[in-house]
Amino acid sequence: MDINYIFEILPYIIDGFKVTAVVFLLTLLFSIPLGLVISSLSTLNYPVLNIFITTYTWIFRGTPLLLQLYFGMYGLPAFGITLNRMNVAILIFSLNYGAYFTEIFRGSIQSISIEQTEVSYVLGFNKFQTYIYIIIPQALKRSIQAVSNEVITLIKDTALVAAIALNDLLRNAKEIVSRDFRVEAFFVVAILYILLSLVVVKSSKKIETRFAYYR
Amino acid sequence: MIRLNKVSHKYGSTEVVKNISVTFEPRKITVITGPSGEGKSTIFRIITNLIKPTTGKVEIDSADSVGMVFQNNALYPHLSVLNNLVLPQRVIMKTEKKEAISRALDTLEKLNIIDLVEKTISSLSGGESQRVAIARSVVMDNNIILLDEPTSALDEENTGKLEKLLLQLKTTKTIIIITHDLPFANRIADISYQLLNKTLTKISR
Numbered sequence: 001m002d003i004n005y006i007f008e009i010l011p012y013i014i015d016g017f018k019v020t021a022v023v024f025l026l027t028l029l030f031s032i033p034l035g036l037v038i039s040s041l042s043t044l045n046y047p048v049l050n051i052f053i054t055t056y057t058w059i060f061r062g063t064p065l066l067l068q069l070y071f072g073m074y075g076l077p078a079f080g081i082t083l084n085r086m087n088v089a090i091l092i093f094s095l096n097y098g099a100y101f102t103e104i105f106r107g108s109i110q111s112i113s114i115e116q117t118e119v120s121y122v123l124g125f126n127k128f129q130t131y132i133y134i135i136i137p138q139a140l141k142r143s144i145q146a147v148s149n150e151v152i153t154l155i156k157d158t159a160l161v162a163a164i165a166l167n168d169l170l171r172n173a174k175e176i177v178s179r180d181f182r183v184e185a186f187f188v189v190a191i192l193y194i195l196l197s198l199v200v201v202k203s204s205k206k207i208e209t210r211f212a213y214y215r
Numbered sequence: 216m217i218r219l220n221k222v223s224h225k226y227g228s229t230e231v232v233k234n235i236s237v238t239f240e241p242r243k244i245t246v247i248t249g250p251s252g253e254g255k256s257t258i259f260r261i262i263t264n265l266i267k268p269t270t271g272k273v274e275i276d277s278a279d280s281v282g283m284v285f286q287n288n289a290l291y292p293h294l295s296v297l298n299n300l301v302l303p304q305r306v307i308m309k310t311e312k313k314e315a316i317s318r319a320l321d322t323l324e325k326l327n328i329i330d331l332v333e334k335t336i337s338s339l340s341g342g343e344s345q346r347v348a349i350a351r352s353v354v355m356d357n358n359i360i361l362l363d364e365p366t367s368a369l370d371e372e373n374t375g376k377l378e379k380l381l382l383q384l385k386t387t388k389t390i391i392i393i394t395h396d397l398p399f400a401n402r403i404a405d406i407s408y409q410l411l412n413k414t415l416t417k418i419s420r
Contacts, residue, residue, distance in 0.1 A: 119289035122263045122282065123355060124307040133306055137293045213335045214292040 002184070009176050009185055016172030017192060023089050023158045023168070024196075028151065030094035035101025040131065042106055053102070060099035066160055068092045073164040089161045097154060104146045108139035141211045148204030155196050169193070216241065217262065217279060217359055217389065222271035224257055231257045233413040235271070239359070244381060244390045246400045249410035255393040258410070259283060259361050262391075275359070279389075282357025286364045288348040292336045296323075296347050299336065300354045307355070322354040326380060342373030346380065359389040366396045378403055 042053045060068065072088040083091065112135050120130040162171035169192060173185040222235045231254035239245050249255055260266045262273055263283050275281065291299050300319035304310040310318070323329045328346045331339065339347065345365060352360050362381075366374050381390060381403060394400055400407060407418040 113289075115285055115287065115289040116291070118265055119283070119285055121265060123303045123351070124280075125303070129306050133302060134291060134293075141293065211293075214337045 005182070006184055006188060009180075009188070012172050012176060013169065013185065013188055013192075016167055016169040016189075019086075019161070019166055020158045020169040022086070023093060023161055023166075024155060026090045027093040027097055027154060027158075030090070031097035031101055032147070034094060034098035035105050036136075038098065038102040039105035039109060040136075042102070043109055057099040057102050060096045061103070065092070065096050065157060066163055068096055069160060069164050085161075085164050085166050088164060089166055093154070093157070097150065100150050101147065104143050104150070105139060108142040108146075109135060111142060112138050141214075144204055144208050144211070148200060151200050151204075152197050155193060155200065216274075216276045217281070218274040219258075219262070220272045220274060222258075222261060222268045222273065224254070224261060224266065225269045230413060232261075232410070235415050237408065237415055239389055239391055240406065241358075241389045242385055242387070243405040244385050244392065244403055245406045245408065246404035247391070247393045247408045247410055247415065248395060248397060248400050249393075251395055253410050254413060255410050256363060258415075259363055259391075259393060262361060279359055280355070280357050281359045281361065282352030282355055283361040284345065284348045284352060284363065284365065286367060288341075288344045290336045290339075290344055290348055290351070294336070296331045296334050296336065296339070299347060300351050303351065303355055319350075319354055322350050326350050326353065326383075340373075341368040342370075342376060345369070345373075345377065349380065349384075353384070358387070359391070360384065362390070362392045364394055364396075365392060366394060366399045374399060 038053055038056070042050055069088065069092050072083070072092040073085065076083065076088070116134055116138070117130055120134050125133070158168060159170040161168050162174075167175075169189050173189040176185040177183055216238065218238045219235050223233050224231050235258065247255055247258065257266070261268050262275075263281055264273075291302070294302060297316070297319055300322065301312075301315045304315040304318065305312065308315075320329065320332065323332055326346060326349065328343065328350060331343055331347060334343075336344065336347075345368075349360070349362075365377060369377060378399070381392075384390060385405075392400075392403070408415045409418055
């Protein structure tokens with residue numbers, strides 16, 4: 001392996017890494033709160049609202065993310081909405097992952113025993129306080145494993161943004177490989193993806209240990 | 216003072232309790248016994264406003280507040296013993312943090328469970344978590360305390376500790392217990408009722 005060659009291609013790969021990192025971080029920033037809010041709304045049990053929520057998670061989990069990206073890029077303009085590529089990527093990724101997080105959080109919230117709610121009401125907590133102080137903290141803890149799995153999937157899914165011509169990590173590597181007829185770039189990006197996953201796995205383990213003091 | 220006035224409750228078309236009128240006396244331990252599935256818990260759920268009676272009324276003096284110790288104690292597993300007593304005060308009574316902590320410590324001290332203060336909920340035994348649940352009710356200034364099957368998970372030693380604690384509490388509080396543990400009921404009760412055929416009958420002693 002030629003170290004000089006790797007240093008030569010690294011800046012372009014780093015440019016791609018920045019795009020990947022922005023999509024990844026902003027998607028997390030928007031989709032986790034989105035999932036939390038929507039799953040919370042779903043526990044209110046308003047029938048009409050629940051139809052909307054079910055339809056939302058059904059569509060976004062039931063169609064390919066790639067299709068959703070195409071729709072954001074080429075379909076939305078037909079409805080008079082034109083966004084730049086980066087905004088399309090962040091919007092679609094956030095909605096897509098928001099749908100998965102909604103289902104994860106909804107499951108965890110429903111798994112908290114009804115007695116936790118009842119004892120809170122008897123003590124004098126109102127509905128909102130019970131939710132914020134009692135249900136959500138316990139539900140979040142139960143979601144850690146499933147959420148970290150989704151986050152690792154997200155790292156790899158970011159490569160799909162190449163389909164709407166964003167120069168992410170993988171796309172830049174592929175351009176280098178096509179240009180130079182050398183495959184080192186693929187190894188470099190593989191290492192970067194793995195390092196990123198490692199950070200996620202380590203952090204989630206840390207969070208799990210932090211909350212391991214109760215079931 | 217707490218009074219049930221011709222209280223009935225139906226789940227769907229099934230009548231669970233029927234025409235119950237009773238006044239629970241302060242500074243006494245009232246025990247309600249009866250076979251399981253007879254609606255004893257329903258009475259507690261009505262008193263604590265978790266369900267509304269189908270007909271009849273529950274009257275509780277405005278100065279009184281009702282606390283309940285659930286059968287499995289229902290402590291908050293994500294909080295320490297101390298915070299199980301502090302959080303409700305902070306959120307519901309808007310007590311200052313320092314004050315809430317000192318009241319919690321006082322209560323644990325008074326109930327002889329101060330040694331549990333740093334523990335996590337999952338590390339408590341059945342008897343310990345029950346005493347913490349009682350402490351949580353005491354720290355919230357509940358002067359009416361309901362206990363649902365309090366001896367069901369306790370061994371003899373812990374039942375003894377519970378009885379001692381209840382005798383200590385009844386000097387200031389109204390205590391109502393539902394149980395099917397007759398020996399326990401006989402030892403602890405000042406006033407006994409039996410729930411049979413959906414209605415309460417006083418048992419003379």
